[in-house]
Amino acid sequence: MNLKKKLGSGLGQLLIPLIALAILLLFNLFRDPGFFSIRIAVNNAGNRVLTGNLISIIDLASELAIIAMGMTLVTAACGGQDISVGAVGAISGAVFVKMVQNFGGLNAGTFVLALLLAILVTILFKMFNGSLVAVFKIQPMIATLILYSCGRSIAYWINGDATPQLTSPILTAIGMTIPGIPVPTPIFLVLIVGILLALVFRFTNISLYTQSVGINQGAARLNGINPIAIKLLSFALLGVCVSVSSLIGISRLGQLNHKTLLVDIEMDAILAVAIGGNSLGGGKFKLSGSILGAYIIQMLTTTLYAMKVSPENVKAYKAIVIIIIVVAGSPVVKEKLTSLWKRLRSGAAARKEAA
Amino acid sequence: MSDKTQVRNRRREPLTDAQLLMTISIGIFVAMYALAMIFMGGGFLKAQQIFDILNDNSYLIIIACALTIVMIGGGINISVGGVISLTCMACAIFLNAHLGGLSIALSLLLALGIGLAFGVGMGFLVSYLEIQPFIVSLAGMFLARGLTTILSVNPVKVAHEGFLELVKAKIKISWLGYVAQNGNLIPAKIEIGAVVAVCVVILMYILLRYVKLGRNIYALGGNNQSALMLGINVKRSRFMSYVISGLLSGLAGFVFLMHKPAGNASVAMRSEMDAIAASIIGGTLLTGGVGNVIGTFFGVMILATIQKIIALSPLNASWWQDMASGAMLGFFIILQSVVLANRAKKAQK
Numbered sequence: 001m002n003l004k005k006k007l008g009s010g011l012g013q014l015l016i017p018l019i020a021l022a023i024l025l026l027f028n029l030f031r032d033p034g035f036f037s038i039r040i041a042v043n044n045a046g047n048r049v050l051t052g053n054l055i056s057i058i059d060l061a062s063e064l065a066i067i068a069m070g071m072t073l074v075t076a077a078c079g080g081q082d083i084s085v086g087a088v089g090a091i092s093g094a095v096f097v098k099m100v101q102n103f104g105g106l107n108a109g110t111f112v113l114a115l116l117l118a119i120l121v122t123i124l125f126k127m128f129n130g131s132l133v134a135v136f137k138i139q140p141m142i143a144t145l146i147l148y149s150c151g152r153s154i155a156y157w158i159n160g161d162a163t164p165q166l167t168s169p170i171l172t173a174i175g176m177t178i179p180g181i182p183v184p185t186p187i188f189l190v191l192i193v194g195i196l197l198a199l200v201f202r203f204t205n206i207s208l209y210t211q212s213v214g215i216n217q218g219a220a221r222l223n224g225i226n227p228i229a230i231k232l233l234s235f236a237l238l239g240v241c242v243s244v245s246s247l248i249g250i251s252r253l254g255q256l257n258h259k260t261l262l263v264d265i266e267m268d269a270i271l272a273v274a275i276g277g278n279s280l281g282g283g284k285f286k287l288s289g290s291i292l293g294a295y296i297i298q299m300l301t302t303t304l305y306a307m308k309v310s311p312e313n314v315k316a317y318k319a320i321v322i323i324i325i326v327v328a329g330s331p332v333v334k335e336k337l338t339s340l341w342k343r344l345r346s347g348a349a350a351r352k353e354a355a
Numbered sequence: 356m357s358d359k360t361q362v363r364n365r366r367r368e369p370l371t372d373a374q375l376l377m378t379i380s381i382g383i384f385v386a387m388y389a390l391a392m393i394f395m396g397g398g399f400l401k402a403q404q405i406f407d408i409l410n411d412n413s414y415l416i417i418i419a420c421a422l423t424i425v426m427i428g429g430g431i432n433i434s435v436g437g438v439i440s441l442t443c444m445a446c447a448i449f450l451n452a453h454l455g456g457l458s459i460a461l462s463l464l465l466a467l468g469i470g471l472a473f474g475v476g477m478g479f480l481v482s483y484l485e486i487q488p489f490i491v492s493l494a495g496m497f498l499a500r501g502l503t504t505i506l507s508v509n510p511v512k513v514a515h516e517g518f519l520e521l522v523k524a525k526i527k528i529s530w531l532g533y534v535a536q537n538g539n540l541i542p543a544k545i546e547i548g549a550v551v552a553v554c555v556v557i558l559m560y561i562l563l564r565y566v567k568l569g570r571n572i573y574a575l576g577g578n579n580q581s582a583l584m585l586g587i588n589v590k591r592s593r594f595m596s597y598v599i600s601g602l603l604s605g606l607a608g609f610v611f612l613m614h615k616p617a618g619n620a621s622v623a624m625r626s627e628m629d630a631i632a633a634s635i636i637g638g639t640l641l642t643g644g645v646g647n648v649i650g651t652f653f654g655v656m657i658l659a660t661i662q663k664i665i666a667l668s669p670l671n672a673s674w675w676q677d678m679a680s681g682a683m684l685g686f687f688i689i690l691q692s693v694v695l696a697n698r699a700k701k702a703q704k
Contacts, residue, residue, distance in 0.1 A: 136692040139641040143688070145632055150681030153674035267493055274490045312508055312620065316501020319494040323480070330484040
C-alpha cells in the first residue's frame with residue numbers, strides 16, 4: 001500500500017505524458033510497423049551507425065531536451081519562461097565559430113577553449129537576463145524579450161558573415177557519431193547533461209531551494225535562502241544548456257546560420273516543460289517530465305513527416321495534438337473523469353448488491 | 356482625523372502605478388519625438404510622419420489592445436500574429452474567388468468570424484478547463500500559422516478591384532499638409548485602418564473603464580479569489596476577455612490586408628511579441644489587474660518611432676535596427692522597474 005502510494009505520487013505528474021507517448025507509439029505501430037525498424041547503415045562520414053525512425057527521434061530531440069532541462073529550472077525558480085534561448089544559442093554559436101577562426105583551426109585544444117569561451121559568453125548574456133528578473137523584478141518573458149528580438153542580430157554582428165562553414169572530424173563526431181560507436185553522439189550529450197544535473201540535485205540542496213523560491217519567494221528569503229542567487233544560478237545553468245545545444249546544432253550542419261540555428265526552439269522548450277506536467281507558474285518541477293515532453297514533441301513531428309505532411313503544415317496538426325494532451329492533463333477534466341469513474345464503480349457495486 | 360484633512364488627503368491622492376507608467380510612456384514618447392524633430396529634422400517636422408507611423412502600425416495598435424485586455428485579466432494571448440496571417444490569407448482567397456461588391460463586407464465578416472472562433476476556443480480552454488494560457492495560445496498560434504500554409508504556401512495577391520479602391524482610399528487633411536518643392540500642397544493622408552485603430556483604442560478604453568465587464572476583468576486579474584468572493588462570474592469574464600481579444604485580432608487581420616493587400620504565410624511574424632512589449636511599455640503588468648489601453652497606444656507609438664528614427668539614422672542596417680531597438684526596450688523596462696521600486700520604498704516609509 002505504502003509503495004503504491006509512493007509510486008502513485010511519483011508517477012502522477014508523468015502519467016499524462018507517458019500515456020501520450022504510449023498512444024503515439026501505438027498509433028505508429030498500427031499505421032506502419034516499419035516505423036520501428038532499426039538497421040545498421042553507413043553514414044556520410046563512413047561510420048557504421050544505427051538508423052531508424054526511433055533513433056532519429058531520440059537524436060533530433062537532443063537540443064530540445066537539453067534546453068528543456070534548463071528551462072524547467074528557470075520556470076521553477078522565476079515562475080516565468082525565457083524566450084531568448086534560441087537567439088542566445090545563435091550568439092553562443094557565433095562566439096564559438098569566431099574563436100575557432102581566430103585560433104586558425106580546430107583541434108582538441110582550440111575546441112575546448114572555444115567551447116569554454118562560448119559557454120562563458122552565454123552565461124554572461126543569461127546573467128543579464130537573470131539580473132533583470134532577479135534584481136529589477138521584471139517579468140521573465142519581458143526581460144528576455146530584449147535578447148529575443150536582438151540576439152540573432154548580435155550573432156550576425158559578431159560573425160560578420162552569413163553562414164561560416166566549419167568542417168572538422170571533431171564536429172562530425174559531436175553532430176553525428178564517434179567512429180566505432182553506432183549511436184549518435186547527441187544522445188550521449190543529453191545523458192551527460194541529465195546525469196550531471198541529477199548528481200547536482202542529489203548532492204546539493206539546489207533543487208529544494210529552487211522550488212521554495214518558486215513557491216514563495218518571501219518565505220524562502222526569511223528561511224535564509226537568497227532568491228536572487230538562486231534565480232541567477234538557474235539562468236546560468238540554462239546558459240550552459242543553451243551553449244551545449246548550440247554546439248550540437250552547429251556540428252550537425254557543419255555551418256553556422258544565425259537565422260536558423262535553434263530557431264523557434266524557445267516555444268518548443270516551454271511546451272516540453274508544460275507537457276511534462278510542470279506548472280509554468282513556478283514551484284515544484286520534474287526534469288524527467290520535461291525531457292519526456294521534448295521526446296513527445298519530436299516524436300509527433302517525425303510521425304507527421306512520416307505521414308507525408310509537408311513541413312509548413314506540420315504546425316497545424318501539432319497544435320491539435322498539443323491541445324488534446326493539455327486538455328487531458330487539465331485539472332477540471334481530470335476531476336470530471338474521476339467522479340464519472342467513481343459513479344460507474346458505485347453503480348456497478350450497487351447492482352452487484354441488488355443481484 | 357478631522358473631515359478636513361480627509362478631504363485634503365483625497366485630493367492629494369497619488370497616481371496609481373498604471374497611471375504613473377502611462378504618464379512615463381507618454382512623456383518618453385513626447386520627449387523622443389521632440390528630440391527627433393530637433394536633431395533629425397526632415398520628415399519629423401511634417402505632420403505626415405506621425406500619420407505614417409499610425410498607418411503602418413494600425414494593426415499593431417489593435418492587437419496590442421487585444422493583448423492589453425487579456426493581460427489585465429491575468430492571461431496572455433500569443434496567437435494574435437498567427438490569426439492576422441490566417442485572416443489575411445483567408446480574406447485574400449475569398450476576395451479573389453468572389454469579385455462582387457458585397458464580398459468586401461462578407462470578407463470583413465469572415466475575418467471577424469475567424470478571430471471570434473479562435474477567441475471562443477482559447478477562452479473556453481483557458482477559463483473553463485483551466486489550462487495555462489501561454490500553452491493554449493501557443494497552440495492557437497501554431498494552428499493559425501499551420502492553417503495559413505494549408506490554405507496556400509505561396510503569397511496570394513488581392514485582385515478584387517473594389518477592395519483595392521478601399522486600400523487606396525485615404526482621408527486627406529489639407530491644413531496639416533506641407534508644400535512640396537514644386538510648390539504643390541500635399542495634404543496629410545490617413546488610411547482607414549488608422550482611423551479604425553484609434554476607434555478601437557477609444558472603445559476599449561470605454562469598455563475597460565465604464566462597462567461592468569471591463570471592471571470585472573480588472574478585478575479578476577488583480578485577485579482571482581477576491582473577485583470570486585465578490586460574486587463576479589470569474590470564468591465568464593475571463594472567457595469574454597479572450598473572445599474580445601480574438602475578435603480584435605481578426606479585425607487587425609482585415610486592417611493589415613487593407614494596408615498590404617496580399618495574404619502571406621510570414622505576415623506579422625513575431626508581431627505578438629511587439630504587441631506584448633507595447634503593452635508593457637504602456638504600463639500593463641503581465642501579472643494582471645493593472646493596465647490601460649491609452650498607455651498601450653503610446654507603447655506602440657514609442658516602438659514605431661524608435662524604428663523610424665533608426666531607419667532614418669546612419670545606422671540603418673537591419674542588425675543595427677534590431678540591436679538599437681532592443682537596447683531602448685531594455686532601457687524603458689529598467690526605467691519602469693526603478694520608478695516602481697522607488698515608489699514602493701516611499702510608500703513603505
